[in-house]
Amino acid sequence: MKKIIKYVILDILRNKIVMSYTVFLLIISFSIFNLEDTAGKGLLSLLNIVLIIVPLVSIIFSTIYIYNSAEFIELMVSQPIKRKTLWLSIFVGLAGSMSLAFFIGAGIPILLFEFSATGITMIATGILLSIIFVAIALLASVCTRDKAKGIGVAILLWFYFSVLFDGLVLFILFQFSDYPIEKFMISVSALNPIDLARVLIILKMDVSVMLGYTGAVFQDFFGSQWGVIIAGIVLSAWAAVPLLLSLGKFNRKDL
Numbered sequence: 001m002k003k004i005i006k007y008v009i010l011d012i013l014r015n016k017i018v019m020s021y022t023v024f025l026l027i028i029s030f031s032i033f034n035l036e037d038t039a040g041k042g043l044l045s046l047l048n049i050v051l052i053i054v055p056l057v058s059i060i061f062s063t064i065y066i067y068n069s070a071e072f073i074e075l076m077v078s079q080p081i082k083r084k085t086l087w088l089s090i091f092v093g094l095a096g097s098m099s100l101a102f103f104i105g106a107g108i109p110i111l112l113f114e115f116s117a118t119g120i121t122m123i124a125t126g127i128l129l130s131i132i133f134v135a136i137a138l139l140a141s142v143c144t145r146d147k148a149k150g151i152g153v154a155i156l157l158w159f160y161f162s163v164l165f166d167g168l169v170l171f172i173l174f175q176f177s178d179y180p181i182e183k184f185m186i187s188v189s190a191l192n193p194i195d196l197a198r199v200l201i202i203l204k205m206d207v208s209v210m211l212g213y214t215g216a217v218f219q220d221f222f223g224s225q226w227g228v229i230i231a232g233i234v235l236s237a238w239a240a241v242p243l244l245l246s247l248g249k250f251n252r253k254d255l
Contacts, residue, residue, distance in 0.1 A: 008093025025105025039114040062137035063154040098130040118204040125197040139246040
């Protein structure tokens, strides 16, 4: 398993796309922090990069990598290696590489300019989002043999989590604004890892007014220690569930 993980990580780190992604994050991060008056404002400006670009690159690159590695996967399956070991090794290699790229590109500048609980929270959520969308990419790629269809599904999933979900939430809020649904919205936010990550980071920045009229409810729940722990568990589940589903599908798949 260690040899496969090492091979995948080295193969990915040599990839020009990953290198460009890391350099892009590095340039953007340093530029934002140098242009803003305070590090706090820079962190807030960097928030959109973490919540939009990181999931997008993670899910698309991972999906393409799985399809391009089809021959390698078939070769490994023909060897005396358990499918479970192979699939988990690929996941660890992909998740580790994307997390490392994010940490070098955005994590290091954050630590240099804003070494605080808020900065560490953003780094942790960025790494978690990288892992989550790698897991989702594995599930999308194992469910269909067609490369174009698989990449299309991955893009649609990212679009749903990044854009459509917020639109649906706003629609619910406007339709049921006369009812006390604030606590219900806490449960709804758990259905989207990007939304949950946004909530945690904004609350750490103490700008919960950006969350709208449900901000006080989020502050009461996620602002507490138990709220942060539960949010971390939910985000971890968002990585574990797609991975386990893809693992079960891969074990039954006829290559």
